[in-house]
Amino acid sequence: MLSSCGKSLPGTHTQVQKDEEDIGSIHIWGRNVFMGYLNDEESTQEKIDLHGWLHTGDLGFLDTDEFLCHGQRRGCHHTPGEKINPNPIEERVKRHVPIARSCWWARMPPTCVPCSLRTLGSLGTHVLTSEAITFCRKLKSQSTRLSDIVDDGDPVIMEFIRQGIDAVNAEVTSDCANIVQWAILDKDFSMAGGQLGDLLLLRHHSAKMYEDESESFNAAS
Template sequence: MLCGKALLDTHTKVNKEDKDGVGDICIWGRNIFMGYLNNKEGTKDKIDSLGWMHTGDLGFLDDNNFLYIMGNVHDIITLSSGEKINPSPIEEWVRTLIPIVHYAVLVGQYEPYLCALLTLKCQVNEETGEPQDALTNEAVAFCRQLKSHSTRLSDIINNQDPIVTKFISEAINTINREATSESTKIVKWVILDTDFSISAGELGATMKLKRGVVAKMYQPEIEKFYKDD
């Protein structure tokens, strides 16, 4: 996500860059907060001795000093090999190549490889905010392009629609062919039987994904990925 350039008399830098130039985003200037009230330890964790605020976001600066945010340090997945994976760019690539996917969540903390939980774009109850079984008009239209007659999530889950299953599988294969390493490939995936929502707890008030909550709620699905290894 492109954020732009630093404001006048403020500074932005990226620490601990990986081979792709992505690292921890730090900012400095009068635009940042002075610290947590009566909380020296909390302030010390957030702002270093030189006044740099460690945002917790991951990103990079291009040749023109435009800042791009690529994820958050708290989202990093550490595989059993010790390799650390930033899931955000991969998840964005999944959503781009598979237009009917609403949320893609990579999992694999302390496991040997990555897997993906997928939700499809479903209609929402306007009164309760709960996702419905019916797919959105956009998703139905895309299914029609594939020559699929599915109109509901229940038509697709558990591999009930071979056309949609094949399309998703081929898209994941495309992503894997372009992966930067074996560790960043998606080995297994599953379509969940509901989309995420605020009311169910997977999303926060600003629609931000709660990865920890998702991991707990869908622990059986995650364990199934690895139980036969």
């Protein structure tokens, strides 16, 4: 399966401890796992449990053929009295808003979610992908370019996204995880733009990046 990391090698095992829908924490076991941190038993016990499973800190799932599909690296935001994992919230946004390609749940405050849409950006254009255009047509929208939505404020698509954000908020189990504001960006996230890479490091960077723009974000209902 080309979109996966492959299967476990002979003599090794992979398991996923599900904690959010079908996605969960990836644990691996085998001779390929490191024995521990030198002279640091406390850190070793944090990474390797009593049964020898290494807790990688990554999220993913095993498909029906036991291929490992890697998701995002676990990262938590600390809010007053609560620790929020943003990954499930971001996955819900993409599920309820299928034309969204990427998004960040950012604790600024207020809690903001900048999103990028599915475009042919890799070809140097802001034209929506054929799948996104087809979806727009189902909603009776004539948008074909990102500018139709971002600059012209396509009311059909904007209302659909607003309803999608409301649906995400209806599923969260804590008020601290509610999305307060959201925005559709005029370009996709990228490595060069500083939004992609090690998520544990870049969440804070991206939150700062959009902090000045947050006043123009749309308010969730």
